[in-house]
Amino acid sequence: MWTDLYNGLQDVLGQDDVNLEEVGKRIILPSSYVGGDRFMQQLYQDSMALVCHFGKQSLFITFTANPKWSEIEQELLPGQTAVDRPDLVSRVFHLKVRDLLDQIKNKRIFGPWQGWVWTIEYQKRGLPHLDLLLFLKTDPQFLTAAYVDRFISAELPTEQDAMGQQLRGIIENTMVHTHCVGGNEKALCMKDLNPAVVSTCHKGYPQTFQEETTIQENVYLLYRRRDTGESFTIPIPGSGGAAVALIDNRWVVPYSPYLSLRYNTYINVEVCGSVQAVKYNHKYIYKGGDRVTVTVDSDQNEIKRYLHGRYIGPTEAIWRLFEFDTHKEQPPVTHLTLNLPGHHAVYFDGNDNPAEVQAQVEAAFSTLIAFFAYNMQNEDGRQYLYHEFPEHFVYIRKVGWRKRQKGISIGRMYSARPFMGDRYYLRLLLTVVRGATSFDHLKTVDGRSYPTFKSAGIALGLLEDDGEWGALFREGAEFITGRALRHLFALALQHTTITNPLAIWETFGYSMCDDVPHLLTTGRVPVPQGPEEIEGRIDLDYGLYLIQEYLKEFGKSLSEYGLPKPVLSWVLVQARHSNLAIED
Secondary structure, three states: OEEEEHHHHHHHHOOOOOOHHHOOEOOOOOOOOOOOHHHHHHHHHHHHHHHHHHOOOOEEEEEEOOOOOHHHHOOOOOOOOHHHOHHHHHHHHHHHHHHHHHHHHOOOOOOOEEEEEEEEEEOOOOOEEEEEEEEEOOHHHHHOHHHHHHHOEOOOOOOOOHHHHHHHHHHHHHOEOOOOOOOOOOOHHHOOOOOOOOOOOOOOOOOOOEOOOEOOOOOOOEOOEOOOOOOEEEEOOOOOOOOEEEEOHHHEOOEOHHHHHHHOOOEEEEEOOOHHHHHHHHHHHOOOOOEOOOOOOOOOOHHHHHHHHEOOOHHHHHHHHOOOOOEEEEOOEEEEOOOOOOOOEEEEOOOOOHHHHHHHHHHOOOHHHHHHHHHHHOOOOOOOOHHHHHHOEEEEOOOEEEEOOOOOOEEEEOOOOHHHOHHHHHHHHHOOOOOOOOHHHHOEEOOEEOOOHHHHHHHOOOOOOOHHHHHHHHHHHHHOOHHHHHHHHHHHHHHOOOOOHHHHHHHHHHHHOOOHHHHHHOOOOOOOOOOHHHHHHHHHHHHHHHHHHHHHOOOOOHHHHOOOOOOOOOHHHOOOHHHOOOOO
16 A cells, blocks of 8 residues: 555646656554554554543553462463463453453442543563553542542551451552562662662652642652551562561552452552643553664664564463454544645555546545535534544544544544644644634635635734744643653754743743653652752753753753753763653
């Protein structure tokens, strides 16, 4: 299958001598290819579209397979272990996941359900696990400590009845962070970017005792961890059993007592109490598959690079052979094309003759062109914006938009940046003009037709005083990570004209730095000493440093754009700042 733009094919078909083998471009690892980079990036954008529709998710749940489940062990042949039967592990975990989703959606164990995003990933030792982001209709109630304590605990169980003792055994075996007890510096969680500083657990263990659950704005939730005196001992890793460590509530990973008792495995349940946690969690579950280190030649073959670099374990291979779902979003997200006039894609077979391709060209349209056509012929959709359309109408390929009979879908327009010219201004107009019937309709303001999408945007007051940049960063703050926003800001400063960069920074600075608190609080970035007045804005200060490093690549500085310089000295992390993408 080949693809090219509508205009391009029309020009070629108008020639006498047509060689279709020289037309179009091959599609290499498209977003529909499961596991590819574009696939993961698309899923992240789709999941953030749900956040824009519902608001931030309520819970983040991680559910890991347990090789000691009775359903697995009773089916093993003599001498076998779970490692020998990835097919058995996959089938049992798949059934457990289905049951968990049923408990949440239909049994409503956390309250009324309205949507979720989940994906299946795999550990190096072969065990699959589920990452689930859950949207509840009771979202505001999760902002109270009393409501959180009803469903989530970060303490060792104290009940002495049979069920309480069973739960205590499960929590001790599955929900305690034991990797770095006794100062085990070989643990992965103990790695530190600065060798001059004593290694600490970047997961934050041991936590501090906490009498009450505390929910603060723009920080991670602090769960109740009372000093109840409950504890037990375990051998310190690497000591050969010669030394033991005392484990109390400070080492307990947050869990749901009901789910832990039901599934007898590691199942971490966290409340998403901050905007930073929302974007981090969505990026986390779509960080991509495991990779191995390889040497790649200068040939930029994307498929070869993907096949050579990925790592697939036996459980993942079996999961795909069984055709089990690897991800799911509910409600589903409809992708909305964003094409200029005559620039929609036309798909054709390279072996077709010109007449057959001409027929494909005449019949081709996109979701945007079909949107115009529906509004031209009908009035029942003219009150909706383009991205609102999928909530009320369903797109049928080769047919167009039809009235939706049941359910909803969330619409997501593909992104565009000011560097893209008319495509960006087209998108800007589609976010404010309801019931558009054509490209010309979009360019008509108060009965006057304007020559370009940009001039129409100016007439609507969308592009005054860096208005397009404000709109871009406002939307970007909802969809993309702070790291990507910083990079975009640096590129915009270098390649375009922003009349007031300081105003953009003061308005969207915290969004550009939404990943920084995680880096600072987990100890991954050594924090230099500075004056007390910088403490409340230390994330902004480090964000300025990172933007400054981007600008150095262009031979520019912050002062050239009227931006403040970092107050603290961040030179200690200069060699590592480019590798601070969140990996966990």
